Structures are given as C-alpha cells and as structure tokens.
Amino acid sequence: MQRAVAILDVGKTRTKLSLWSEQGALLHRLDRANAATVLDGVAQLDRAGIADWLIPALADLGRRAEIKAIAPVGHGAAAVLLDGDAPVCALDYEAPIPPQVEAVYAPQRDAFAATLSPRLPLGLNLGVQLFWLEQLHPGLWPGRGRALLWPQYWSFVLGGERACEVTSLGCHSDLWRPLERRFSDLAGRRGWVERLGQLRAAGEALGPVRRGLAAAAGLAPDCVVHCGLHDSNAALHAARGFAELKGGAFSVVSTGTWFVCLAVGGRGPASYDPARDMLANVDVEGRPIPTARFMGGRDYESWMGAAIGAAPRLELLAEAAALGDWRASEPPLRATRAALELARRADRALGLTAAEGPILVEGRFAADPVLAASLAALRPGQPVFRSSLDDGVAWGALRLVLGETLPPAPLEPVAPADLDG
Numbered sequence: 001m002q003r004a005v006a007i008l009d010v011g012k013t014r015t016k017l018s019l020w021s022e023q024g025a026l027l028h029r030l031d032r033a034n035a036a037t038v039l040d041g042v043a044q045l046d047r048a049g050i051a052d053w054l055i056p057a058l059a060d061l062g063r064r065a066e067i068k069a070i071a072p073v074g075h076g077a078a079a080v081l082l083d084g085d086a087p088v089c090a091l092d093y094e095a096p097i098p099p100q101v102e103a104v105y106a107p108q109r110d111a112f113a114a115t116l117s118p119r120l121p122l123g124l125n126l127g128v129q130l131f132w133l134e135q136l137h138p139g140l141w142p143g144r145g146r147a148l149l150w151p152q153y154w155s156f157v158l159g160g161e162r163a164c165e166v167t168s169l170g171c172h173s174d175l176w177r178p179l180e181r182r183f184s185d186l187a188g189r190r191g192w193v194e195r196l197g198q199l200r201a202a203g204e205a206l207g208p209v210r211r212g213l214a215a216a217a218g219l220a221p222d223c224v225v226h227c228g229l230h231d232s233n234a235a236l237h238a239a240r241g242f243a244e245l246k247g248g249a250f251s252v253v254s255t256g257t258w259f260v261c262l263a264v265g266g267r268g269p270a271s272y273d274p275a276r277d278m279l280a281n282v283d284v285e286g287r288p289i290p291t292a293r294f295m296g297g298r299d300y301e302s303w304m305g306a307a308i309g310a311a312p313r314l315e316l317l318a319e320a321a322a323l324g325d326w327r328a329s330e331p332p333l334r335a336t337r338a339a340l341e342l343a344r345r346a347d348r349a350l351g352l353t354a355a356e357g358p359i360l361v362e363g364r365f366a367a368d369p370v371l372a373a374s375l376a377a378l379r380p381g382q383p384v385f386r387s388s389l390d391d392g393v394a395w396g397a398l399r400l401v402l403g404e405t406l407p408p409a410p411l412e413p414v415a416p417a418d419l420d421g
Contacts (some may be wrong), residue, residue, distance in 0.1 A: 004065035005401050006058065006273050007028060007394040009161035010074040012133075012232065012257045013297075015050050018394045019061040022404050026391075028064050030057045042136070043092035045078060045150075047117075048328060049093075050192040051157060052114050058217035060410055069218055070158055071397045072228035074150035075257075076171030077124045081133055083147040088137065090153070093123040097132060105356040110184045117172045117269050118274030127184075129176030139183055142191045151228035158213065159225030161206040162197035167233035169196075170282025178280050178288035191410065202284045226401055229284060232291075232392045236282055238396030239264075244385060244411045249356040253346050253375070254262035254392070255363035259296035260351040262289050266356035278352050284400065296342050300400060303338045307331035312370040317417055340419075343374035349380065359384045360411065362392035373417035377379045385411035397415035 004027060008318045009016040016031040032053050034046040061067060079095040084197075097105075105128050109334045112118060113365045123129045126149075133141045148156050149168040156162055167174040175187040175196075183193045200206065208214075229237075235254040237243055249265030262281060268290050280288035301308055306369050310331030320337035323329055329337065342365065350359065350387070359382050361372050376384035389395050399406050 001066045003068045004061075005398055006061055006067050006070045007397045008054070008070060008072045009231065009391075009393055010050060010072065010154060010329055011337050011396075012075045015018075015053070016056045016391070016394070017054070017061065018391065019065060019066070019067070020223050020394070022402060022405070024395075024398065024402075024409070028061060039089055040133065042089075043095040045090040045092050047080060047087060047090045047153075050276065054157070054215050058219060062218045067228060069205070070153035071226040071308050071401050072116060072151045072158070073231045073234045073393055073397050074168070074228065075153060076150075076151035076168060076232075077126050077129070077173065077232050079126055080150070080153040080386050081137065082148065083144070084139055084155065084204045084221045088145075088369055089133075090138065090150075091123055091132070093129070095123055096131070097123055097128055101132050101135060108186055108189075110177065110186055112272070112274050114134060114179070115174055115184055116175045116178055116272055116280035117174050117176075118277065118279055120172055120277070125172055125174045127186060131190070131305055133224050134277050135378065139239040142195055146197070147192070147196050148197055150320070151230065152216045155225050155228050158209055160210050161225070163206060163227050164196040164198070164201055165202045165229060166282045166286050167202055167230035167284060170280070170281050170288070171230050172395050176282065178282050178286075178365040179284050200227045202227055202233075219342050229397065229400070232258075232283070233281060233283055234394070234396035236262050236264070236281075236289065236396065237399055238362070238387075238389070238392040241406065242360070242387070242409070242411050243255065245360060250358045250360065251333050251350055251353065251355040253350070253359060253361045255296060255361065255365035257295065257297040258293055259342065259346055259349070260291060260292050260293045261346060261353055261355070263350070263353035263355045264289060267354055269311075269354045273352070276352060290353040292352040294345050294349060296345060300338055300342060303327055303341070304334060306333055312334040312336040312368055314373060314417060317370055317374070318420060321419055339365075339370035340374050343371045343378060346375055347378040355382070358382060361386045361414070372414040374412045374419065376416035377419050380416060384414040386414055387411055
C-alpha cells in the first residue's frame with residue numbers, strides 16, 4: 001500500500017479531509033457541511049459534529065493508503081476552551097459580543113500599530129472571545145482552564161499535544177505583536193499566554209497519533225501529527241512553491257467564505273487603515289504580511305439567492321457590467337455580474353496592500369473564468385495566474401509536511417477580459 005499524507009481542513013462552512021500521495025497526487029477527498037450549533041444561548045462551532053465525523057473519515061482514507069502523517073488547517077478567530085482534556089466550548093466568531101463585555105475589553109487592547117490587528121465586528125478578534133469566556137466560565141477561565149487555537153485543537157484531538165503557532169496567533173487575534181514577534185501585552189497581562197500551549201512551528205511534528213484514535217481509525221501507531229496552521233497562510237505557503245512566483249514580490253487572493261488578499265515582498269502599504277479591514281497576517285516564518293479582506297463568498301451567496309449555482313459566462317460580461325438592477329437579472333447574467341463585483345472588490349483590496357508583481361487567485365472561486373479574467377483586466381500591470389490545484393490550502397499544508405520533496409505544480413496564466421465589450 002502506498003504511503004500518503006492526510007490534510008484536515010476545518011473551514012468555517014465546510015470541513016474537508018484529503019489524502020495525498022508523497023508525490024503530490026490527490027488520492028481522495030471527503031467533506032461535510034458544518035452545522036450551526038448553540039450552547040447556553042451562544043453560537044458555537046461544530047466541534048462535536050466534526051470530531052464524530054473525523055474517525056470514520058480517517059478510517060475510510062486509511063483503507064486507500066498508509067497514512068504516515070496528518071496536518072490540520074483551520075480558519076482564524078477561533079479557539080476551544082478546555083477543562084483538562086475535556087472541551088467546554090468553541091465560540092463562533094459570528095456570535096454578537098455583549099455590549100458590556102465589549103466596553104470593558106476595548107480599552108485593554110494593545111495599540112493597533114503594535115498588533116496590526118484592527119477591532120473587527122462580532123468575535124472576529126480572538127482576544128474578545130477569551131475575555132468573554134472569563135465572564136461565561138469564571139470558575140474555569142483563565143484559572144485552570146486552557147485554550148487551543150482552532151488548528152491546534154485538532155492536532156490535540158489527533159495527537160494529544162498542546163501547542164500554538166504564529167499564523168493563527170497573528171490572525172487579527174489581538175494576541176500577537178508581529179513586528180516584535182511576541183505575545184501582546186494584553187495576552188500576558190490577563191494570563192492567557194501560558195494557557196494557549198507551547199509555541200511551535202506550523203510544520204513541526206508534534207508526535208504520533210493517539211493510540212486510541214489509531215486503533216479506532218485503523219491508522220499505523222507511528223503516524224505523525226503536525227502542528228498545523230491558519231488556512232489563508234497555508235494558501236500563501238503553497239504559493240511560495242510555484243516557480244512563476246519565486247524571486248520577487250507577488251500577491252495571493254485566497255477565495256472562499258472570506259477573500260483574503262495577501263501581498264508578499266515589495267514596498268508594502270504606506271500605512272494600515274483598520275477601518276478598511278486592513279491588517280497583517282503572519283506567515284509560517286513569523287513575518288508580517290500586509291492583508292486586506294472581505295467576506296466575498298458570503299456576499300456572493302446573498303447576491304445569487306435561489307440562483308446560486310448558475311455559471312458566470314465571459315461572453316455575457318459586457319452586458320452584465322452595464323446592468324443597473326443586476327440582482328434581479330437572469331441567473332447567468334447575475335452570476336457574471338456577481339463575479340465581476342468580486343473582482344472589483346479584490347482589486348480594491350490589492351490596492352490597499354500595495355500589491356506588486358504576479359497575482360495568484362486560489363481557492364473556491366479560482367475556477368470562475370469571469371472573476372480571474374476581470375481581475376486581470378483591472379490590474380493590467382500585473383500578470384494574473386490561477387492554480388491547476390483545486391485546493392491550495394491543502395497543498396500548502398502538504399508542502400509543510402513534505403518540504404521541497406513535493407514537486408511544484410504549474411500555474412495557468414489568465415488572459416484579461418474585455419470589460420467594454
């Protein structure tokens with residue numbers, strides 16, 4: 001049986017488990033929709049549902065190849081509160097923060113210039129979630145309680161080791177000062193640092209899979225669990241492996257529920273504007289990466305409504321661009337205009353980051369011909385590519401596990417659309 005690596009990608013909307021050969025071939029993929037759950041009246045992540053699905057899913061993949069390593073990837077602004085080894089809750093970042101919690105929390109944050117982490121809506125700053133947990137579980141948090149960042153919670157589930165790492169700490173959390181490469185004063189003052197696990201590298205092997213899980217899923221006892229990382233940073237790490245992007249500045253537009261535009265190298269923005277959802281992500285080497293974001297996937301679903309699934313068409317682009325009330329148009333026109341709107345928003349976000357050099361569009365919307373071609377037209381001085389991979393996030397995590405032994409995948413150049421018809 002051939003050797004393989006499994007990548008667990010726990011996104012906001014879906015969870016995917018993919019199996020890859022050591023030569024970088026996708027062997028199989030499983031996925032599930034994450035459920036909306038509520039605990040004590042507060043929205044939670046689907047932690048238990050994912051955990052119940054994970055063991056039989058691993059068993060399925062383990063019958064197809066010998067899994068030698070597993071690496072988790074997860075979205076940002078999420079952590080699981082633990083009492084000992086027992087999970088207590090995992091707040092959903094879309095849960096509204098009570099006004100009285102926000103009022104006390106806000107003045108305690110480090111300055112934006114230090115964290116490059118703007119105060120975002122709801123619970124999108126992990127720090128405010130931890131602060132709220134102090135009110136929800138005063139006998140546990142911080143006290144004897146522990147918390148694990150979302151990717152590292154899953155490495156804990158798989159292998160039993162507690163860890164944290166910089167790509168999730170640096171994802172608009174209020175917990176990290178990326179220019180100084182250290183925890184924020186807020187995290188230290190409130191006693192959170194020592195409760196988040198040992199700081200480890202994203203690609204580091206933490207140890208073997210838990211014995212009980214190995215037996216239940218039919219995995220070899222020497223299957224290794226890696227620390228894991230934030231999903232957009234996994235996509236960025238994948239991009240660093242493409243020959244077309246090496247040797248200079250480039251940008252990644254990682255698409256999904258969120259569109260995350262990351263600018264690597266170059267001069268960078270003259271300043272960060274927190275009011276425009278500008279921030280710094282932190283890459284696997286601990287370097288701050290200028291970033292601008294918007295919730296493109298969620299907006300696309302709202303724009304399309306019952307027409308979701310209609311395919312955008314390049315030949316309709318000029319007509320769609322001229323529409324007034326386009327959200328009432330026929331599904332193909334609406335899909336085409338929606339793709340154009342996403343490209344326009346990505347163009348603005350790239351402008352905020354002072355993007356230079358080639359642009360890679362990856363993720364859920366990379367195959368959309370209108371979005372990529374429109375973006376190429378809007379940024380004529382920068383070549384636009386899309387990956388032949390259908391999952392850059394998983395590929396980035398795989399690259400962490402396999403390193404330079406993973407062969408590069410080619411990129412597809414995108415011809416600019418004619419926006420004027």
